[in-house]
Amino acid sequence: MKTTAQFKKMKQDGKPIAMLTAYDAPSARLAERADVDLILVGDSVGMVVLGYDSTIPVTVDDMALHTKAVKRGARDTFVVTDLPFFSYHGDFSETSGHVKRLLQEAGADAVKLEGGQEVTDTVEKLVQAGVPVMGHLGLTPQSVGVLGGYKVQGKEASEAEKLVTEAKALEAAGAFALVLECVPKQLGALVADRLDIPIIGIGAGAETDGQVLVYHDVIGYGSEHTPKFVKQYANISPHIEVGLENYVSDVKSRAFPEAANTFTMKAEQLDGLYG
Ligand code: KIV
Ligand code: NA
Numbered sequence: 001m002k003t004t005a006q007f008k009k010m011k012q013d014g015k016p017i018a019m020l021t022a023y024d025a026p027s028a029r030l031a032e033r034a035d036v037d038l039i040l041v042g043d044s045v046g047m048v049v050l051g052y053d054s055t056i057p058v059t060v061d062d063m064a065l066h067t068k069a070v071k072r073g074a075r076d077t078f079v080v081t082d083l084p085f086f087s088y089h090g091d092f093s094e095t096s097g098h099v100k101r102l103l104q105e106a107g108a109d110a111v112k113l114e115g116g117q118e119v120t121d122t123v124e125k126l127v128q129a130g131v132p133v134m135g136h137l138g139l140t141p142q143s144v145g146v147l148g149g150y151k152v153q154g155k156e157a158s159e160a161e162k163l164v165t166e167a168k169a170l171e172a173a174g175a176f177a178l179v180l181e182c183v184p185k186q187l188g189a190l191v192a193d194r195l196d197i198p199i200i201g202i203g204a205g206a207e208t209d210g211q212v213l214v215y216h217d218v219i220g221y222g223s224e225h226t227p228k229f230v231k232q233y234a235n236i237s238p239h240i241e242v243g244l245e246n247y248v249s250d251v252k253s254r255a256f257p258e259a260a261n262t263f264t265m266k267a268e269q270l271d272g273l274y275g
Contacts, residue, residue, distance in 0.1 A: 008176070010037070018035075022039045055085060082111070114141075120173040137163055185204065
């Protein structure tokens with residue numbers, strides 16, 4: 001399993017970091033086999049797995065459940081778990097209760113939280129307590145209501161400057177890496193250049209220190225809307241559809257099960273039964 005120190009070293013050495021989300025044991029197992037550097041149990045689980053329209057309804061319980069499953073599937077990969085909506089804005093004792101659950105009970109190796117200035121204190125306290133924290137700036141989906149939709153962030157100089165300041169504040173607070181979502185590629189490059197910690201982009205151009213995508217988007221599994229920043233590397237939904245249709249039709253026509261899928265008992269035992 002790679003460490004936060006290794007992620008920083010990868011940045012120094014100019015080696016891109018590949019992060020992918022996963023939400024359950026089989027997806028985590030395949031992510032680990034594909035040699036991803038770290039897995040994110042994103043609160044995107046709410047949209048891609050649980051069927052919600054946003055990440056807002058996702059709870060700490062949801063994150064704990066999915067983190068446990070991911071850890072069982074990928075025991076040798078660094079796992080970052082999202083702190084869900086409004087779970088890190090109250091008293092620090094409340095926040096730390098949530099973080100404890102995700103690290104101690106669920107087995108996450110780090111937590112990720114969204115936001116800039118308003119969360120730097122929390123980041124600092126968590127890091128002081130020994131919790132590796134990943135920040136998340138740019139498009140922060142938990143604030144979709146305030147942002148007014150899923151839009152590119154930091155296009156104006158003043159917005160971009162604020163983002164760079166916040167990124168530096170998160171670094172100073174001790175964050176070991178940042179996700180930077182949906183910003184112009186020039187801003188992605190600038191933030192990666194200005195900070196010593198790795199910047200993992202999603203829709204932030206090719207010059208960040210790494211990339212992250214949502215598992216279901218990468219493999220084309222049931223995702224209805226794919227944003228511009230997604231590249232789909234496989235399209236498994238049609239394969240699943242064909243497989244499921246064939247299963248149903250084989251049951252209806254009694255083509256399944258075949259002899260190979262069937263158990264038998266000896267003829268003399270059968271005589272006894274009918275006798
Ligand atoms: O929840 C998520 O999947 C994320 C990534 C898109 C960075 O936060
Ligand atoms: Na997220």
